[in-house]
Amino acid sequence: MDIMILQNVVWGAVRKRLSQGALALLFALAVLLAALPTVRPAGAATPLETAMDAVLVVRSNDAEDRFLGSAFLWGDAAQVAVTNAHVVGTATEVRLVNRHGAEEVGTVIGLDPVRDVAVIAVAPGRAGLVAAPDPAALGLEVFALGAPLGLEFTLTEGLISATARQVEVQVPLKMLQHDAAVNPGSSGGPLVDASGRLVGMNSQIADGSRMFVGIAYAIAAPDLDRIVTGLIDETLLPLPKLGLTARPVDRQVAEALGVDAAGLLVDGTESGGLAAAAGLAAGDIILAVNGTALAEPGTFAFLIEAAVEKGEAALTVRRGAETVTLPLAFAPPQTEAPALAIKTRDLSSLPANPETVKSYRLSALGVVLDEDAVVKAVTDNSPALFAGLARGDRILAVNGQDMDLAALNALEITGPVLLRVAAPGGATRHLYLDPWGKDGGLRPVGGANVLDPDVVVF
Structure with a gap:
């Protein structure tokens, strides 16, 4: 007998024997049981807790022990961790710490600075994050871990706001936009769904303030899988540096030049670069690559990426009233060096080792103070800027010793110092300033792009 028929027969028999009140009671109990949450066995981890177990904090593997950002174990049987290239910088080794306090030193085995992905070899034997089976959809609930x-090991919640946002015109990636709160230090951390499956890797934040304003960007899991696999297998071709500066031909530019609003207007080329070798010049308008028109400015990067394997691309260029085709080679031309009479320098009189500066004053470190010992300016790329000193900070003490303006002006820094400073709002913090440090450290990085407002690597 069909099972559904049998169930109906049994239920009909039961109903004949039960009163209406008993039936109502049974129905109420069934609804109540259906509404009860699933009971998790004692000690069992939730999917998000399991995902957090795969998250790592990245620190410099040196005496400075600098906090660099976040990372996560990759794959169900992880042998590598993944983070952003800007997190590891030029380091060949980093220290990784999980939320249970276990530490290890990982070796950077793959780096793609343009796509901003780094791969770190780790000890095997642990479960990492596995990508969700389907691409992230608009409105998907997501969680940023990092x-x-x-x-350390913070979780924030948000929604996917856009599924394909090209953030930087020169980078062939369309990223996930979401509104889970991320801030400096979240870089390299995973973006997961409610089941703890990988959706993407948090990489950038919109707006030059460097702090979260409701828009964050993550490299989508499918792109991340392609890049990570290519870095591990050494099959991912690097994007060539063209030595080209260009801007979109928008309506205002098009009206001024009397052309259609399409393509990229060349601002300039780098001497000796690939673009200059191809014959591109300031004022040219790039219209197409290998016959495919630039539907939008960011298309150029994707078309160049697609042509890299062939080693060259044909550029369709408007030059004045003419349209020309220029061959763009992705390797510099090999030219035979002319025979030159090389004059060598006599180094015998030079000291065996360069002399090291033994002391600095704040002014020599690029710090300009006003009469209240408040920082008026900090020179770009100075050790003070790398240490975190910013305009508007008031220097209160050095190595625990209270300082006024006269003392600061007379200060001779002969070794690393600890500054106590007050921000404009009154909040105080300590900064470790080492003019002789071998690493540049972290500093705010900003820069506009032509597709979105300022996008800052954090």
Whole structure:
């Protein structure tokens, strides 16, 4: 007998024997049981807790022990961790710490600075994050895991706001936009769904303030899988540096030049670069690559990426009233060096080792103070800027010793010092300033792009 028929027969028999009140009671109990949450066995981890177990804090593997950002174990049987290229910088080794306090030193085995992905070899034997089976959809609930502002193993919640946002015109990636709160330090941390499956890797934040304003960007899991696999297998071709500066031909530019609003207007080329070798010049308008028109400015990067394997691309260029085709080679031309009479320098009189500066004053470190000992300016790329000193900070003490303006002006820095400073709002913090440090350290990085407002690597 069909099972559904049998169920109906049994239920009909039961109903004949039960009163209406008993039936109502049974129905109420069934609804109540259906509404009860699933009971998790004692000690069992939730999917998000399991995902957090795969998250790592990245620190420099040196005496400075600098906090660098976030990372996560990759794959169900992880042998590598993944983070952003800007997190590891030029380091060949980093220290990785999980939320249970276990530490290890990982070796950077793959780096793609343009796509901003780094792969770190780790000890095997642990479960990492596995990509969700389907691409992230608009409105999907997501969770950002990482160490925003150094607050280790933090989880924030948000929604996917856009599924294909090209953030930087020169980078062939369309990223996930979401509104889960991320801040400096979240870089390299995973973006997961409610089941703890990988959706993407948090990489950038919109707006030059460097702090979260409701828009964050993550490299989508499918792109991340392609890049990570290519870095591990050494099959991912690097994007060539063209030595080209260009801007979109928008309506205003098009009206001024009397052309259609399409393509990229060349601002300039780098001497000796690939673009200059191809014959591109300031004022040219790039219209197409290998016959495919630039539907939007960011298309150029994708078309160049697609042509890299062939080693060259044909550029359709408007030059004045003419349209020309220029061959763009992705390797510099090999030219035979002319025979030159090389004059060598006599180095015998030079000291065996360069002399090291033994002391600095704040002014020599690029710090300009006003009469209240408040920082008026900090020179770009100075050790003070790398240490975190910013305009508007008031220097209160050095190595625990209270300082006024006269003392600061007379200060001779002969070794690393600890500054106590007050921000304009009154909040105080300590900064470790080492003019002789071998690493540049972290500093705010900003820059506009032509597709979105300022997008800052954090």
